[in-house]
Amino acid sequence: MPVYSMTGYASGQNTPGGGHADADSRPAAAGRLGVEIRSVNSRFLDLTFKLPEELRQHEPALRELLTRSLKRGKVELRANFENSAASGVVEPSTRLLQRLNGVQDGIRAWLPTARELSVADVLRLASGDGSQRGDWGPDLLEVSTKALAAMMEARAREGARLATMLSDNLGELRKLAEQAGPLVPQLVEQQRNRFLERWQDAMGLVGGTLPEAAQDRALTEATAFAIRIDVAEELTRLSSHLDEIERLIAKGGEIGKRLDFLIQELHREANTLGSKSAALELTRIGVDMKVLIEQMREQVQNIE
Template identity: 55%
Template sequence: MPVYSMTGYASASAGGATNPETGVVGSRASVELRSVNGRFLDLSLRLPEELRGLEPALRELVSGAVKRGKVELRLTTGREGDGGWPRPTPEQLSLLSRLESTVQGWLSKAAPLSVHEVLQWCRTGGSSEQPDEAVLEAARAAVEGLREAREREGARLVAILMERVQRLRELAAQAEPLVPQVVQRQQQRFLERWREALQTAGAGASVSAEAQAERALTEAAAYAIRIDVAEELSRLKAHLDEIERLLEKGGELGKRLDFLIQELHREANTLGSKSAALELTAVSVEMKVAIEQMREQVQNIE
């Protein structure tokens, strides 16, 4: 399944066909859809008052394709975009004259059409196409376009996240051999300090060389336990495996990824707090930078 971003834009138009018999241009509808990230689906519609009755159908259409994000739908019709009055064609006027004669033949008291009424009819009348049909057709096309745009953006986000996952794996691999090296260096320091202490105490000291070495090794072992980050690195790798699995599976995974990013932050922070060497501190900082970059991208995933 594809991964969808919550950011996208699409527009579509429908209607506006000319009736070949009457020369009347049918109703035209244009739909714009914009979406940005959000915790839940927040849908707002901007519709002309005469088309408010289509709001439930439009909401159902959008919510069936979009699960999360702040989405704005803007609908405009041909009436709103007309800059002036139309120029009636002879065919339109001929048809209207016949219709008027038919009505007056049956209703002798019917008033003749005014110029304004004729122009209004030429602008909106004579079309077999219903405005609602044009609106829904344009909305369906716009929704499909929005899904495609969000899918393209989602693919880009997946590529970025996969790159950061690989970077974190590299950093974890760098951190693993650093702990034994730090422990070994600290062990040498303990031995040196014990030797210095014995020399200061003088020849009367009762501590043997064997006891000195054993005490130093005990201190080094306790120190190794305090700075051991094997468990943190193991959990970090497990979280990275899960993130990679989710990205390959696709679907609606934004909330799960957000939770895993929090867990990655936890492990990186613990690694930094246990750091006893400049090298481990640098690795922890690099991890936090990569994780923060992932968090920013995950915020846009549906």
């Protein structure tokens, strides 16, 4: 399954009704319907619809369409249409005029005070601004479905790019961990030798053999120092987290929240490693790790 980014944009449009006339009434709604869908990162799925009044009744169907494919992100769907009849006059058919006249007579038989239809009323009904509004629904869903599919493709492409960047950072973190491991025994040995040198200076010995007590004390000091700077446990946990992140990236799907948690754990291990640092080289490794982890945090924030 792909890794999806929460950032994406797509749009689509078509001509509702195909411009064909309705044989039983009047010309189908003429015009152009446009849909835009855009999304950015968010902790949860946050849907916003910006629809004209003529299309607002279709919001529940659009909401169901989006929730079937999207799990996280702040998503806005905007729809609009332009009626081509706005720039010209649609001539009503004879059949439509007959039907309107019959309906008007029926209404006035029950409501004698009802006013007669004006020419403007007839033209408005003929142009599709009235009873034809419901005909936009199927076209709206069709265009929205196509736009959603295009946006999902865009999110998948961006997700693949983010996954590649994460994998590269994982490789760099593994290299740094490999560098940190051998440093601890070297530092312990350096600390032991440093203690013995100080003991020699204090005793005024030059090239002589140190007392056995000094040797034992040096070993004790080196052992205590090794315990303080031992980062084997941190490196083991860090490696385990890196393995899990690699597994999630390979799995794909809805992994953003899990990755975010693992990035926090990586940061904790890098901080602990830095606090135990007893050498400039180990400090540099800890800083480099935190820089990489922070880059990964920014990337993960955009993964669904």
